[in-house]
Amino acid sequence: MSSDQLRFAVFGNEHQAEKSASVQRTLAHLATHGAEVYIERTFYDFLMKDRRLSVDVAGVFDDYNFDVDFVISMGGDGTFLKAASRVGVKGTPVIGINMGRLGFLADIPSVEIEDALDDVLNGKFTIENHAVIQIETDAETISGSPYALNDIAILKRDNASMISVRACINGEYLVTYQADGLVVSTPTGSTAYSLSNGGPIIVPKAGILCLTPVAPHSLTIRPIVIPDDSEITLTVESRSHNYLVAVDGRSERLREGTKVTIRKAPHSIRMIKRDSRRYFSTLREKLMWGADNRG
Numbered sequence: 001m002s003s004d005q006l007r008f009a010v011f012g013n014e015h016q017a018e019k020s021a022s023v024q025r026t027l028a029h030l031a032t033h034g035a036e037v038y039i040e041r042t043f044y045d046f047l048m049k050d051r052r053l054s055v056d057v058a059g060v061f062d063d064y065n066f067d068v069d070f071v072i073s074m075g076g077d078g079t080f081l082k083a084a085s086r087v088g089v090k091g092t093p094v095i096g097i098n099m100g101r102l103g104f105l106a107d108i109p110s111v112e113i114e115d116a117l118d119d120v121l122n123g124k125f126t127i128e129n130h131a132v133i134q135i136e137t138d139a140e141t142i143s144g145s146p147y148a149l150n151d152i153a154i155l156k157r158d159n160a161s162m163i164s165v166r167a168c169i170n171g172e173y174l175v176t177y178q179a180d181g182l183v184v185s186t187p188t189g190s191t192a193y194s195l196s197n198g199g200p201i202i203v204p205k206a207g208i209l210c211l212t213p214v215a216p217h218s219l220t221i222r223p224i225v226i227p228d229d230s231e232i233t234l235t236v237e238s239r240s241h242n243y244l245v246a247v248d249g250r251s252e253r254l255r256e257g258t259k260v261t262i263r264k265a266p267h268s269i270r271m272i273k274r275d276s277r278r279y280f281s282t283l284r285e286k287l288m289w290g291a292d293n294r295g
Contacts, residue, residue: 006121007036007068009061009092011083013075013099014046020053022099022110023074027055029114033121038066040086064088070095070120070272073106077192080105081248084269085145093127095120095272104191105149107282108274119274126273128204130188131228132265135247139258144250149269150189152262153246154234155181155214157253162217164237169230174211177221181214181244184232184262188269189248191286199223204279209264232262 008030012023030037036058039047044060047053064086071094073083080096080103087094096106097113108116119125134146156163165177185194190202190210199212200223209230212223226232236243241256254260284290 006070007038007058008070008072009066009068010037010039010043010057010072010074011079011086012040012043012046012073013079014043014050020047020051022097022113023047024053026072026074026097026113026117027057029117031056033117035121036068038068040066064090068092072097075099075106076101077103077105078249081149084149085147085248087269088145088147089267091267091270093270093272104282104286105188105271107277116274120272124275126275128271128273129268130204130271131186131207131268133184133186133209133262134265135245136261136263137254137258138261140254142245142247142252144247144252146247147265148189148248149186150192150248151183151185151194151246152248153181153183153193153214153244154236154260155244155246155251156238157240157242157244160238160240162215163243166235166237167211168233169226171231171233174224175221177213178217179213179215179221182234183210183212183214185210185212186228191283194223197223200225201283228264230263234260234262236260 038059038061039057041060041062047055071083071092073080073096097108098106099110132147132149135152154165162180165182167174183194187202187204187206194212197212197214199210207228208225209228210223210225213221238256242253244251245254
């Protein structure tokens with residue numbers, strides 16, 4: 001595929017003003033190779049109005065209204081999750097360029113922008129398929145996207161008392177969690193909220209999901225790993241009579257008694273990986289394994 005046929009949609013972080021030079025480098029490099037570039041509207045407005053940059057692109061789009069060959073996420077893992085939620089079922093491969101510290105999702109450092117884009121333009125990359133999970137309810141409607149690349153969490157509200165989460169796997173009763181919440185994570189999300197609550201690190205493409213309690217009342221309640229073709233049903237009781245559900249960090253309030261069903265989505269997110277970048281090297285670098293911090 002020649003580069004002049006390629007179209008790119010760019011998502012960015014409008015809270016990283018100091019990184020705007022990297023955006024200009026990206027746009028200029030793609031323009032040099034004859035690629036068509038489209039920018040998500042809020043990011044475009046940030047660059048044009050807040051940063052007063054001259055941004056010459058083929059077009060601007062809103063929400064899910066783009067049809068391109070590749071998506072570029074410029075920010076951190078949060079920006080990548082936003083881009084992935086917009087891609088949804090489209091199947092468009094996503095390139096994660098990190099504008100700060102190395103991320104698990106956005107794992108291409110900004111200093112390697114040109115080299116990474118050259119690899120994409122020349123077809124020198126691999127695509128990893130990352131599982132997505134989805135949420136359904138029996139009553140209330142989730143207003144945002146029902147899909148999560150990282151995790152879906154059931155959480156107590158603010159200063160409320162802990163909640164009771166009755167969990168069943170494929171219709172079989174598992175346990176009732178007395179906790180501040182419960183995180184259902186994909187392998188991709190295992191290094192995010194789940195990890196901070198004591199969950200295991202799960203390598204991509206492992207074909208499993210993990211249920212990790214948040215501050216459980218009983219120390220014997222531990223994370224559990226299940227096959228990713230399982231159907232998870234959760235029913236919540238709360239003294240405040242409502243609770244939060246967070247889909248990749250986007251939280252909404254649900255009423256007590258609303259049954260939540262979580263299962264693997266029929267689509268996956270396709271991530272662009274450079275041939276020179278490997279998962280375990282990112283893991284070691286991000287978690288600083290082997291670093292001597294004794295001073």
